[in-house]
Each structure stands twice: as C-alpha cells, then as structure tokens.
Amino acid sequence: MENDPILRIEDIKKAYRAREILKGISLSISKGELKVLIGPSGGGKSTLLQCINFLVMPDGGDVWLEGRKVNPHRKRELYGYRQQVGMIFQDFNLFDHLSALQNVQIALLRVKGMDKKSARERAVAELERVGLGKHIDHYPAQLSGGQKQRVSIARALAMDPKVMLLDEPTSALDPELIGEVLAVIKNLVANGMTMIMATHQISFSSAFATEIIFMEDGLIVEQGPPSKILSSAECARTKEFCSKIYDLHGEGN
Amino acid sequence: MDEWQFFQSQVFPSLMKGFKVSISLILPSAFLGVCIGIWAGSMRVYGSTWLRKLVDAYVAIFRGTPLVVQLFFWYFGLPHVGIYLSPFAASVVGFSLCSGAYQSEYVRGALLSIKKGQMLAAQALGFSKWQMLRSVILPQALRRALPGCGNEIIYLIKYSSLAYMVTCIEMTGEAKILASHYFKYTEVFLAVGAFYLVLVSLAGWFLHHLEGRLSIPGFEHHGK
Numbered sequence: 506m507e508n509d510p511i512l513r514i515e516d517i518k519k520a521y522r523a524r525e526i527l528k529g530i531s532l533s534i535s536k537g538e539l540k541v542l543i544g545p546s547g548g549g550k551s552t553l554l555q556c557i558n559f560l561v562m563p564d565g566g567d568v569w570l571e572g573r574k575v576n577p578h579r580k581r582e583l584y585g586y587r588q589q590v591g592m593i594f595q596d597f598n599l600f601d602h603l604s605a606l607q608n609v610q611i612a613l614l615r616v617k618g619m620d621k622k623s624a625r626e627r628a629v630a631e632l633e634r635v636g637l638g639k640h641i642d643h644y645p646a647q648l649s650g651g652q653k654q655r656v657s658i659a660r661a662l663a664m665d666p667k668v669m670l671l672d673e674p675t676s677a678l679d680p681e682l683i684g685e686v687l688a689v690i691k692n693l694v695a696n697g698m699t700m701i702m703a704t705h706q707i708s709f710s711s712a713f714a715t716e717i718i719f720m721e722d723g724l725i726v727e728q729g730p731p732s733k734i735l736s737s738a739e740c741a742r743t744k745e746f747c748s749k750i751y752d753l754h755g756e757g758n
Numbered sequence: 759m760d761e762w763q764f765f766q767s768q769v770f771p772s773l774m775k776g777f778k779v780s781i782s783l784i785l786p787s788a789f790l791g792v793c794i795g796i797w798a799g800s801m802r803v804y805g806s807t808w809l810r811k812l813v814d815a816y817v818a819i820f821r822g823t824p825l826v827v828q829l830f831f832w833y834f835g836l837p838h839v840g841i842y843l844s845p846f847a848a849s850v851v852g853f854s855l856c857s858g859a860y861q862s863e864y865v866r867g868a869l870l871s872i873k874k875g876q877m878l879a880a881q882a883l884g885f886s887k888w889q890m891l892r893s894v895i896l897p898q899a900l901r902r903a904l905p906g907c908g909n910e911i912i913y914l915i916k917y918s919s920l921a922y923m924v925t926c927i928e929m930t931g932e933a934k935i936l937a938s939h940y941f942k943y944t945e946v947f948l949a950v951g952a953f954y955l956v957l958v959s960l961a962g963w964f965l966h967h968l969e970g971r972l973s974i975p976g977f978e979h980h981g982k
C-alpha cells in the first residue's frame with residue numbers, strides 16, 4: 506500500500522501543429538516523494554506539468570490518481586480531480602483583485618462550498634503556515650514576489666491536495682527572495698507532501714529530491730536519485746547540463 | 759421680466775414633468791443595458807460557438823441600425839404581429855437593447871484584457887468555467903470596463919430624448935410641444951440643454967465616485 510503510486514501518468518503526448526513538445530512521458534510518484542524535473546527550457550517540463558492537471562489537454566496518454574483513471578472530458582470529474590492536485594506557477598498567478606486572505610479562501614467558498622467562518626479560519630491558518638499571518642489583508646500589488654509565491658502555495662494547500670505540481674516556483678524571483686520560498690517547500694517535504702517540481706535549483710534538489718528526472722526534447726533522458734544523476738549520470742547530455750547548472754548556481758545555494 | 763415669467767410659469771413646470779419621465783426611462787434602461795452588456799459580452803468571449811454567433815449578430819444589428827429605426831420597430835412594427843407595447847415600454851426595450859449592444863463591446867474588451875494566468879490559476883483550483891467567470895474574471899474585467907460603460911450611460915441619457923418619437927413624452931417631447939406652442943425654440947431648448955447638462959454631470963459624478971469605491975491596489979488609476 507505504501508508503495509502504490511498516488512499519481513501515475515502514462516505515455517503523455519502533446520504537439521502544437523507539427524512541433525512535438527511531449528513525445529510520450531510516463532512517470533509515477535508515491536506518497537511523500539519529491540520528484541524534480543530538470544532540463545533545458547523548451548524541453549517540455551512546463552507543458553508536462555500543465556498536461557498532468559489538464560490545463561493543457563494532452564493529445565494522448567492517461568493519468569491515474571490513486572489508481573483511478575481520470576477522464577478529463579467529463580467536466581465534473583475534471584474539476585474534482587483538479588481540486589486534489591495543487592498547482593504552483595512560475596509567475597504566481599494570484600487573483601489580482603483579491604487580498605491574500607481572499608485569494609486563499611475563494612476556492613474554499615466557491616468550489617468546496619465551505620461556510621464563511623471555516624473558510625476564513627482555514628485561510629488564515631494556511632497563510633500563517635507560510636509566514637504571512639501579518640499580510641492577510643494585502644493585495645498582490647502590495648506584496649513582494651516571494652510573498653506572492655507563498656500566498657499561492659497557501660492557496661493550493663488550503664484545498665488539501667494529494668499531489669502538488671510546482672512549475673519553476675522560484676524562477677521569477679529576485680535571488681534574495683528565493684530562500685523564503687524554498688524554505689516553505691522544504692517544510693512541505695518535511696510534512697510528507699507529494700510533489701513534482703520543475704526547477705533549476707540544483708542544490709535544493711540534490712538535498713531534498715527523491716528522484717531527479719532529466720527531460721529534453723519532450724522525452725525523459727534519464728532519471729534516478731540525485732546522487733546518481735548529479736555525479737554519475739550515464740548520459741553525456743545529462744552530465745553536461747548538470748555541470749552547467751552547477752556552474753551557474755554554485756553548490757552553496 | 760416677461761421671459762422670466764414665461765420660464766417660471768410654463769417652461770419649468772413642463773420640463774420638470776418631462777424630467778421625471780426621462781429619469782424613469784433612463785434608470786431602468788441603464789440598469790438593463792449594463793446587465794445585457796455584461797451577459798452579452800461574456801457570451802461573446804466564453805459562450806459556445808453558436809451562442810457566440812447569435813450574440814454577435816444581436817450586436818451587429820443593434821449597433822448597425824439607427825436607434826430611431828429600432829424604436830419604430832418596437833412601437834409601430836410589433837403591433838403587426840399582435841404585440842402592443844406602450845410608448846414607455848417600447849422606449850425602455852429599445853434603449854436597453856441598444857445600450858446593451860454597446861456595453862457588451864466594453865465588457866468584451868475588458869474580458870479579453872485579463873491575463874491568461876488568472877484563468878489558469880482558477881482552473882487549477884477546480885473552478886468551473888462559470889464559477890471562474892463570476893468570481894475571478896468579471897470582478898476584474900468590470901473594473902476595467904467601468905469608464906467605458908459609464909460613457910455609454912452618459913450617451914443613453916442623451917439618446918433617451920428620442921423617446922418622444924414614439925410618443926413617450928419625456929423632457930425633449932415636452933420642450934418640443936412648448937416651443938412650438940409659443941414659438942420660442944431658442945429659450946426652451948436652451949433650458950432643455952441645461953437640464954441634460956445637470957443630469958449628465960450628476961451621472962458623471964456618480965460614476966466617478968463608483969470608480970473610486972471599487973478601486974483596489976493594482977487596479978487604481980495611474981493618472982493624478
């Protein structure tokens with residue numbers, strides 16, 4: 506039971522016109538695992554994450570959540586599925602017209618149909634958990650990038666997701682703001698959240714990932730535990746990419 | 759002094775009578791126009807293909823024909839198929855539908871200006887399309903559409919003067935009767951102009967106030 510995957514995807518394909526973005530990706534993730542997607546930009550990481558919760562409709566392939574196959578063409582099922590899969594975007598995508606508190610509680614009210622009092626309590630608790638208890642009434646325009654990303658994590662967590670998908674959560678942040686977001690993600694790892702994350706934060710990944718997946722040109726080139734991928738990758742391309750990213754971000758980060 | 763006497767005893771009472779009729783035309787028409795505009799604008803962006811085409815056709819017809827022709831259709835045309843509207847009802851129907859067509863264009867523009875990320879975030883949280891429209895997209899879009907929608911309401915105030923063409927005697931209608939009776943066109947219509955100016959100024963003040971009320975950080979005006 507422990508090793509049954511929470512989320513499994515099989516042979517996900519996506520093409521825009523003649524350009525194949527994903528050429529058949531399969532992977533599965535079990536409870537409490539953190540799988541990190543690395544690879545050059547345009548390699549399909551972002552599209553893959555968006556295909557997993559059908560923000561981008563894949564051309565082919567299947568997704569199973571807790572052993573149940575998801576049919577994205579049945580709307581109710583799709584909306585229900587998405588509530589269980591949290592998504593964090595590179596550019597936060599907070600609702601611009603809502604305060605931090607309202608951002609977190611709106612889906613609880615409108616989607617989950619919670620009453621106002623419990624939705625508010627839950628939202629406040631989640632914002633406190635990401636260290637924003639003092640900023641609940643601030644609007645996105647009044648928050649820093651790091652704070653915005655933490656609100657968006659609180660917003661996803663409030664839905665009690667079974668899996669979270671993080672699409673380069675720190676790429677749009679100033680270097681000094683990256684730490685506060687990574688600290689929150691570290692906390693999620695420690696609390697056993699299951700996550701698939703695309704990132705260039707290689708030292709973070711080497712410390713916390715269960716597995717690193719190297720993707721390029723719409724295919725998984727290589728995957729394995731961080732120790733293997735980062736130091737003794739079998740594929741020359743993986744090695745080259747990892748050494749470059751090490752040069753850029755350093756090991757001390 | 760004669761002129762003042764004439765204004766006090768004749769012009770002012772008549773125009774006040776017409777003013778009340780004008781207000782009773784404008785308020786429901788503006789409200790219905792905005793409602794129709796929000797609905798039609800939303801359908802033109804998020805509706806199914808056939809609905810979109812249907813609403814596009816509605817807008818094309820009501821923006822593409824003179825309002826007077828539309829009013830004549832509602833008042834003189836419909837009786838041919840057995841539907842009789844009072845002058846007042848015909849006017850409100852005509853104004854609302856015409857205004858709604860214009861409003862939908864402001865709403866549509868504002869809807870299209872909302873960043874795609876806002877929709878992705880809503881979808882990712884499990885919002886259905888209509889929940890997303892109601893809770894995320896429209897509250898943002900309507901703030902952006904407000905100056906344009908207000909502009910259309912100001913237009914409506916003035917084109918409400920066409921109601922007298924279908925015998926709904928509002929302010930301009932009263933003025934026309936009065937002016938032709940005493941043959942004092944200049945005086946009477948200058949007074950009418952002043953009445954409309956007051957109305958439009960009031961509406962402008964109200965709309966400005968509303969913009970201020972709805973302003974939130976990130977959606978405020980960049981001017982001033």
